[in-house]
Amino acid sequence: MLFHVRMTVKLPTDMPAEQAARLKADEKELAQRLQREGTWRHLWRIAGLYANVSIFDVADAQALHDTLMQLPLYPYMDIEVMALCRHPSSIHDDDR
Amino acid sequence: MLFHVRMTVKLPTDMPAEQAARLKADEKELAQRLQREGTWRHLWRIAGLYANVSIFDVADAQALHDTLMQLPLYPYMDIEVMALCRHPSSIHDDDR
Amino acid sequence: MLFHVRMTVKLPTDMPAEQAARLKADEKELAQRLQREGTWRHLWRIAGLYANVSIFDVADAQALHDTLMQLPLYPYMDIEVMALCRHPSSIHDDDR
Amino acid sequence: MLFHVRMTVKLPTDMPAEQAARLKADEKELAQRLQREGTWRHLWRIAGLYANVSIFDVADAQALHDTLMQLPLYPYMDIEVMALCRHPSSIHDDDR
Amino acid sequence: MLFHVRMTVKLPTDMPAEQAARLKADEKELAQRLQREGTWRHLWRIAGLYANVSIFDVADAQALHDTLMQLPLYPYMDIEVMALCRHPSSIHDDDR
């Protein structure tokens, strides 16, 4: 099942640079692992913002929740979730 | 270049059924041609809504505009556009 | 899988009373069938509003979408959808 | 009487982990007691968010208020309340 | 139990004057009967607007809903409802 997630990151401006760098590195490592596993199917930066649009491919809402909760930057994110389904005009059997 | 477009369709409830059917059929035909040509890269229905999330792959903002203006349902849509760019944590050389 | 849906109905004030009555009767019949089948698990009126809060129990987002699209009053509704999942503090094995 | 309550938790990101853990444990204990007593009838997590949708079954608005005020996480919550009533299309004598 | 209701009336500007006058007269008659019965405890005009703030004293949410549904102007109103309860600083045993 596909979910559309918009994540907007708001790091406190007084967070020590080292802590921010470590959080981002951990986030990147997990994001890449989840991409390799097929869970995090698409990941795009929104131009000009510290924010992304992501498409997750998970078993259900619980799996989505558990995945997002693991993200090191989660406590600093605003999250918007929309459940997606196949569009009747799509020509791809598996629009991924 | 990629653009993220959310389209929400609001057909007048008193539009004759035949007119609505013809508009939707024309829209579908064009949407499928644009998908085949690679311009309309992804097309998902937002669950429960008469709305979609789409990813367009076009040369620039002008090409996006010209593409959307052709849509038969355009006069009945609310449109939101965001320019996307590559995310530094993406593992796909060409995240499409 | 559970979805939380808020439906707000906005019938045109100039809709003939007979048409409104027929739409509501059809809506009620379908709503009751879906409740009997277990798809529409909860249905509450929001006090003072022509609106409801509903919990749907469906296979996935596609099934939710197909269910809502059948509703006779759908063209006159504003719809808000949220995917739900089990809460870690719930004491019910199957919080329905 | 039923109330629909949405609770969104916003813990300060600099709260000591121990304090957060204690608050959450106390919250869980009380939430489970209130569920056993029948006051907190339903409790669902909103997928992807640190937020829940709850249905409370209480004598009146005062009882709802007193219940929410006891919650250890209350000072960190955004709360939205809607009074519910029976829906004329519900097939359950006691839609709980 | 007390409910705070804000009603904003939006009559179509092309409604025949006679129809508007009859609706308002019927609304007034019912509003005054409900005041005499004690259900509609307070009724104030918001200065400059075709809107009011009202306090209803009813058995529960169902009674509030049934009362509002009877109002002749209801189809032309935007309604906002808040459940009230006693304030700990109130000096009136029965703040009505």
Added chain:
Amino acid sequence: MLFHVRMTVKLPTDMPAEQAARLKADEKELAQRLQREGTWRHLWRIAGLYANVSIFDVADAQALHDTLMQLPLYPYMDIEVMALCRHPSSIHDDDR
């Protein structure tokens, strides 16, 4: 003259308990004095929120302002003000 005031209190979560208790006690004392004097005519808690709806009966806008400015919790409040006037459907000569 009547004013409808909604006050939403937002105490910092790190305010020392003693300071909060003193502020609330002072607020309560003043609120009760103003009620006894007839200035603060109604005071209701909004169910589930740390917020109230109040009706003030004052000479004019200046008197309202001076009254609100004295409140010990004022610096921690979000305030919304609406001027009220008599409703033509009210049956009370002095709807208070």
Added chain:
Amino acid sequence: MLFHVRMTVKLPTDMPAEQAARLKADEKELAQRLQREGTWRHLWRIAGLYANVSIFDVADAQALHDTLMQLPLYPYMDIEVMALCRHPSSIHDDDR
């Protein structure tokens, strides 16, 4: 007593030109009479919009309401009202 009123006029685009002209002429005549009488103390156009900012000097909220209700364009206006009072830094004894 002074009130700050913002009026935004939304005439239906299909209103006959003659009807619109007559409404505007009547509105102007009344606005000028109220200015001469001192009730409508200031009247400014918001640049680029069919909207104005006005300062009314009236006995109380009831007088404001009665004045606005007379305006021929009132049924086509969105209205926002704020009660004003003297500012402690004003140097004018009677800031009008």
Added chain:
Amino acid sequence: MLFHVRMTVKLPTDMPAEQAARLKADEKELAQRLQREGTWRHLWRIAGLYANVSIFDVADAQALHDTLMQLPLYPYMDIEVMALCRHPSSIHDDDR
């Protein structure tokens, strides 16, 4: 040229009283000088709020900007600006 400015002041609740008093005194002194010079033509308090509505009479947008930037409380203000122009129904040659 006239500008309509709404200023909402949000002093941090932990600002030392002495600093707040000095800022307010400096603000008042400048506000009164600008009123004497005719730049700050009107200044009203919005009833119940720590906010004002002001009318500035300046040469152009640059002059407005330079004036506002000097205000000692500017860093603590939310500012909304609208350019005004003469209203065709105004009876004052110089509606000030």
Added chain:
Amino acid sequence: MLFHVRMTVKLPTDMPAEQAARLKADEKELAQRLQREGTWRHLWRIAGLYANVSIFDVADAQALHDTLMQLPLYPYMDIEVMALCRHPSSIHDDDR
């Protein structure tokens, strides 16, 4: 003086094609004349929307208002206006 204006055009979907075409042609002719005269300094389409961002160079707010009021599509536009001034970091003596 420069003003930033965003215009969003909302033609009724049932406007006859001929009327829409004539309005657009008239709008274009005037827009081009105002550009040649230097009043309408910049004009950009917002990608994907029937909306533009424009920079006007006019004597004052009154001149802006009179200019916008002449636009044939004005009755179908939502308009947002912001006054601009020179930016201290601009390197252009006359940033046009």
Added chain:
Amino acid sequence: MLFHVRMTVKLPTDMPAEQAARLKADEKELAQRLQREGTWRHLWRIAGLYANVSIFDVADAQALHDTLMQLPLYPYMDIEVMALCRHPSSIHDDDR
């Protein structure tokens, strides 16, 4: 390709004056270099606000993003981005 960017700067009111001055000086230096290079084509102050409207001329969304990320004040900015394209009524071959 052109992008319209609105930047609103929110420096913490407790930032040391020296740090703020250095950030602003660095921002100015980079802004002027980007203007000289033609990337930052227009830069206007919004009157009365610590905010600007800018037009960037860049190769694509990625170039815009990389440019904005370099800005020393970026962590303190709210950013809104819109992609622009040529307007059919523009008379300038290269509306810059």
